[in-house]
Amino acid sequence: MSSLQCSMDNLKPHLLTLPDGRNLAYAIYGVPLETEGTVPTFFFHGYPGTHHEAQLLHESAKRRCVSLIAPTRPGMGHSTSQPKRQLLDWPSDVMSLADHLDIARFAAIGVSGGGPYVLACWQAIPRARLVAATIVCGLYPSHLGLKGMMFGPRMLLTVAPWAPWLVAAGLSRGMKSAAVDHEHPEKFEKLMDEDMNGRPEVDRAVYAANEGGFRTIMVESTREAVAGGGQGPAWEAKLYGSDWGFFIEELEADGRLLMWHGDLDVNVPIAMAEKASRLIRGAILRPVTGEGHCGLIVHKADEIIESLRKLCVT
Incomplete structure (x- = not known):
């Protein structure tokens, strides 16, 4: 068994009971929080996903003395659903x-579908607490334009706001049964593999080679996210395509919000990131030539962590 698989198998999520009685599942990667000089950083996973995705940055975080606190959002994995929840x-x-966790100051990283949650936190949490943030191949408001986006994500953002029940039914029928079939885990892996067949070559290559454990991690993260059914992920998709409850034009970044994006990304075309970076005052866009949606976090992990750490210590 690989060291990656060992660490994933041994790392069980913690559960925090929130004020309203819900459970919030989370795990900690990188260095322990009690490590001297660590930079506590919240990691917001993609869609649909769970805390497992933070494993993609685990080694880079360890090398740079960063603690990655990775919560799983409501309705996915072991986190309790939150009826009628909103981004804010x-x-x-x-x-x-x-x-x-007694964390006074922290940073945040959001990957893909975790991007909107970084922006929601940037809008609602004072800079005395949330001091810096990074978005990696993140999703931005649909009104910025979906041109160049793959058919699947584009349809999801179009349908989910009006018929989340339809998305939930599709996810439950297409993925849940395979996700909970523990005697035949290869069934779910096959579904994930087939989904990747429609992606650009640059993304398929990262997945097929399991670079940085990408395939292993994403299979486990997605499996756990949909094992409880499609309702949680469907509601999340509804939120992405609906009014976010705030305008990104209201945000002030002051050079402390970094936006990494690959120029070959068709899950979230770079044009969305370019428009968003112009609307968020002081945001810094870091386009990466030759990267798609999957490889960016693998190939640029050290730079992503290092650049965020520098913002936190200056």
């Missing part, structure tokens, strides 16, 4: 977890 409900969960 998430900062309260993050603050509850930060207070529970």
Whole structure:
């Protein structure tokens, strides 16, 4: 068994009981929080996903003395559903977890579908607490334009706001049964493999080679996210394509929000990131030539962690 698989098998999520009685599942990667000089950083996973995705940055975080606190969002994995939740409900969960762990100042990283949650936290959490943030191949508001986006994500953002029940039914029928079939885990892996067949070559190559454990991690993260059914992921998709409850034009970044994006990304075309970076005052866009949606976090892990750490210590 690989060291990656050992660490994933041994790392069970913690559960925090929130003020409203919900459970919030989370895990900690990188260095322990009690490590001297560590930079506590919240990691917000993609869609649909769980805390497992933070494993992609685990080794880079260890090398740079960063603690990655990775919560799983409501309705996925072991985190309790939150009826009628909105994007701006998430900062309260993050603050509850930060207070529970005695973290006064922290950073945040959001990958893909975790990007909107970084922006929600940036809007709602004071800079005295959330001091810097990074978005990696992140999703931005749909009104910025979906041109160049793959058919699947584009349809999800279009349908989910109006018919989340339809998305939930599709996910439950297509993925849940395979996700909970523990006697035949290869069934779910096959579904994931087939989904990747429609992606660009640059993404398929990263997945097929399991670079940085990408395939192993994403299979486990997605499997856990949909094992409880499609309702949680479907509601999340609804939030992505709906009114976010704030305008990104309201945000002030002051050079402390970095946006990494590959120029070959078709899950979230770089044009969305370019428009968003112009609307968020002081945001810094870091386009990466030759990268798609999957490889960016693998190939640029050290730079992503290092650049965020520098923002936190200056």
